[in-house]
Amino acid sequence: NYGAAESVIEPDAFGEFSSQNTFQCVPGCRTQMMGGTVSRDAAWAPAAGPVIVQNPVFVQGTDGADGVTTLTIEPGVVVKFNTIGYNNNALNIGVNQPGALVADGDAAGGPATIVFTTADAAPAPGKWQGLRFEANAKGNSLLRNVLVEYAGDQDPSYWGAAISLRTASSVSIPLQQVTVHQSYDKAIGALSGVLSIVGCRIEDTVGSGIYIASTSAVTGEVRDCPSIERVTYVGEGADVHWSGNTFTNYGAAESVIEPDAFGEFSCSNTFAGGAPFRTRVLGGTVSHDQTWCTRAGTVVMNGFVDIQGSDGPDGATTLVLEPTSKLLFSPGDTGLRAGLNGPGALIIDDPQDATLLGVDGTSTAVGQWIGIRFAAQARPSSILRGATIQYAGRNSTIATCVWVSGATVRIDRMDLDHCAGNALYVDGASAAPRILRSAMHDGTGRGIYVAAGLIGSLLLESNRIYGMAGGGLYLGSSATAIDNRVYGCSTTAVGAGILVAAGTAHLAHNTIHGNLTTGTGGGIYSSGSGTNAIIENNIIDQNSAASGSGIDIAGGAWTIAGNDVFANGSGNYLGVPDQTGSNGNVSEDPMYVDPGGNDFHLLAGSTLIDAARAISTSVFWDFDGQVRPYDAGGGPIADIGADEYAPAGATEACNGIDDNGDGSIDEGFGGLSCGTGVCARTVFACVDGMPQDCIPGENDGDCDGIPD
Numbered sequence: 001n002y003g004a005a006e007s008v009i010e011p012d013a014f015g016e017f018s019s020q021n022t023f024q025c026v027p028g029c030r031t032q033m034m035g036g037t038v039s040r041d042a043a044w045a046p047a048a049g050p051v052i053v054q055n056p057v058f059v060q061g062t063d064g065a066d067g068v069t070t071l072t073i074e075p076g077v078v079v080k081f082n083t084i085g086y087n088n089n090a091l092n093i094g095v096n097q098p099g100a101l102v103a104d105g106d107a108a109g110g111p112a113t114i115v116f117t118t119a120d121a122a123p124a125p126g127k128w129q130g131l132r133f134e135a136n137a138k139g140n141s142l143l144r145n146v147l148v149e150y151a152g153d154q155d156p157s158y159w160g161a162a163i164s165l166r167t168a169s170s171v172s173i174p175l176q177q178v179t180v181h182q183s184y185d186k187a188i189g190a191l192s193g194v195l196s197i198v199g200c201r202i203e204d205t206v207g208s209g210i211y212i213a214s215t216s217a218v219t220g221e222v223r224d225c226p227s228i229e230r231v232t233y234v235g236e237g238a239d240v241h242w243s244g245n246t247f248t249n250y251g252a253a254e255s256v257i258e259p260d261a262f263g264e265f266s267c268s269n270t271f272a273g274g275a276p277f278r279t280r281v282l283g284g285t286v287s288h289d290q291t292w293c294t295r296a297g298t299v300v301m302n303g304f305v306d307i308q309g310s311d312g313p314d315g316a317t318t319l320v321l322e323p324t325s326k327l328l329f330s331p332g333d334t335g336l337r338a339g340l341n342g343p344g345a346l347i348i349d350d351p352q353d354a355t356l357l358g359v360d361g362t363s364t365a366v367g368q369w370i371g372i373r374f375a376a377q378a379r380p381s382s383i384l385r386g387a388t389i390q391y392a393g394r395n396s397t398i399a400t401c402v403w404v405s406g407a408t409v410r411i412d413r414m415d416l417d418h419c420a421g422n423a424l425y426v427d428g429a430s431a432a433p434r435i436l437r438s439a440m441h442d443g444t445g446r447g448i449y450v451a452a453g454l455i456g457s458l459l460l461e462s463n464r465i466y467g468m469a470g471g472g473l474y475l476g477s478s479a480t481a482i483d484n485r486v487y488g489c490s491t492t493a494v495g496a497g498i499l500v501a502a503g504t505a506h507l508a509h510n511t512i513h514g515n516l517t518t519g520t521g522g523g524i525y526s527s528g529s530g531t532n533a534i535i536e537n538n539i540i541d542q543n544s545a546a547s548g549s550g551i552d553i554a555g556g557a558w559t560i561a562g563n564d565v566f567a568n569g570s571g572n573y574l575g576v577p578d579q580t581g582s583n584g585n586v587s588e589d590p591m592y593v594d595p596g597g598n599d600f601h602l603l604a605g606s607t608l609i610d611a612a613r614a615i616s617t618s619v620f621w622d623f624d625g626q627v628r629p630y631d632a633g634g635g636p637i638a639d640i641g642a643d644e645y646a647p648a649g650a651t652e653a654c655n656g657i658d659d660n661g662d663g664s665i666d667e668g669f670g671g672l673s674c675g676t677g678v679c680a681r682t683v684f685a686c687v688d689g690m691p692q693d694c695i696p697g698e699n700d701g702d703c704d705g706i707p708d
Helices: 011-019 259-267
Strands: 007-009 031-033 036-038 042-044 051-053 057-059 069-073 078-081 090-093 099-104 114-118 130-133 142-149 163-166 172-181 186-198 201-203 208-212 218-223 231-233 239-243 255-257 278-281 284-286 290-292 298-301 304-307 317-321 326-329 335-338 344-349 355-359 371-374 383-385 387-390 400-405 410-412 415-417 422-427 434-436 439-441 448-450 458-461 464-466 473-475 479-482 485-487 498-500 503-508 511-513 524-526 531-536 539-541 551-553 557-561 564-566 592-594 599-602 671-674 681-684
Touching: 007 011, 011 031, 011 036, 011 042, 057 069, 057 099, 078 090, 090 099, 099 114, 130 142, 163 172, 239 259, 255 259, 259 278, 259 284, 259 290, 304 317, 304 344, 335 344, 387 400, 415 422, 422 439, 473 479, 498 503, 524 531
Parallel strands: 007 031, 031 051, 036 057, 042 069, 051 078, 057 090, 069 099, 078 114, 090 130, 099 142, 114 142, 130 163, 142 172, 163 186, 172 186, 172 201, 186 208, 186 218, 208 231, 218 239, 231 255, 255 278, 278 298, 284 304, 290 317, 298 326, 304 335, 317 344, 326 355, 335 371, 344 383, 355 387, 371 400, 383 410, 387 415, 400 422, 410 434, 415 439, 422 448, 434 458, 439 464, 448 473, 458 479, 464 485, 473 498, 479 503, 485 511, 498 524, 503 531, 511 539, 524 551, 531 557, 539 564
Antiparallel strands: 592 599, 671 681
């Protein structure tokens, strides 16, 4: 007749009591357990019915041959905890002395799930505290085929979870096929120890499913769990591996991941949710080679992330963003930086041009986050290609969306818009970026600003710079600019279109249209002593300035040949004699298709077709990816400006389209050859719809046979 009146047992006696006696239970029989300590090895059996724990129970002591007091809970046991105070009722393992808990529902006599739950008649999250593995908990503990429900700490001043892991850093408490259901704050909280969370379900949690502290004392793995809803890292430091898990209802509440874990987290797990979901990534360091995958949805960047370290066979840590990634940066000091205090590479390479790096929120103001920086130790393998970067430039040092400082980076098919300051800023003696087929627009500074002191010569090719409130190009070091379109830029300084401030600037086949300054040099301004402006085969038209609206040479060396300088407000030339009629220079209406709509292709009747001069710089393509020259008159002569005219369907462009309707795509381009001796190279001219460039000694700038 056991249970007709409830028995009350102290915890250190319950093992022998429940396992060494026979119970003839009335329906609903149970046993009350007072609070206290299990100090001797014991096994709790299910025969005495559910156990109702009145006050906290501690498992600790030095019993047995191993010197560790171990509580074993047999399959099918149900342990219910009364609600007391701030729900402070818990099963505590190894607080002040060694202790272990083995709750294995698949052990002998099973399988039968072991249940830890509330004794409250109205169950709800947070009715009791949970299972707490403390500093002296030992690694012979095990939870398998266990259900923990309605636990979690409601005391805001206490760090608690349904299952709290605060063991020594070398101790692992295996959790296998554990279900944590309806916990209040954290389902599993890891402050220290080696995680081994395998095949678990964490569902309907009010707070975080798995909570990882910011300490190197947390290591281990979480794998093959069929259901997890949310993960929270407090900060950097933990080394936890994630694989084979399914995140269900993902995004109902944001997960927060530290940056060095996000690659494996996003690529090696499955995510299922409702509306488009997001994952928040903390500031910190990516020190291991990794790819950030799109499976985990939009990434919200919560801080500044540095990419640096010596991981991988190349000795440099590399972060790759999967194509179509979407990174939204929280307003403030957030951004990405490669190679500041160690070697690092950032690779964004999206053939669909669909990757976005923007701001989290609805504001379209400039300068809400810092942007992207490639520092001196950024590796030449770094690439920005096929992405949009917008609303950046928050920086008291250098305001810019992209800052290349002493690094070699390929920048191709980028869209840099609404930047505070310059869209792209280049400095540092060893900086050697290649800036191709990109758009810089609608910002407050220059489209591209090249600072003084660079050793090499930069290549700026087929870019589109427009609507910049600080002017188009600023060249403070030697550079080659070809096939660029610079239009609709304005400034109160000199040189609204292109400003040559120092070094040798080779400006060829650019279209510079409709730029405005209240100073001088609406189209091109060369600032004076020490400069060498080589201006060939450009269209410079309809620019405005207080003086020198077309080309303004304030001093230094200059070469002006084969240009169309036309209808510039306060005059086509200043500082040099009018060059019209000499060295192939003309002053004629270019005859654009639609200049009001920013379509600067030439109409069939333009006199600039087949009118360019031969120049020393190799110009393989126009801004559309069409081979130069296409000669309408039958000879090998290119057109003036950034466009190479060809009748519709007359020629094939390198663009992944069958332009001439012959059933073949991008055919007939052959190869490009450049360089001499050990620097000689030959490359395919068109690859996957993308025009290629031939660079002598690419990635081996001094041609010594050793990569840079």
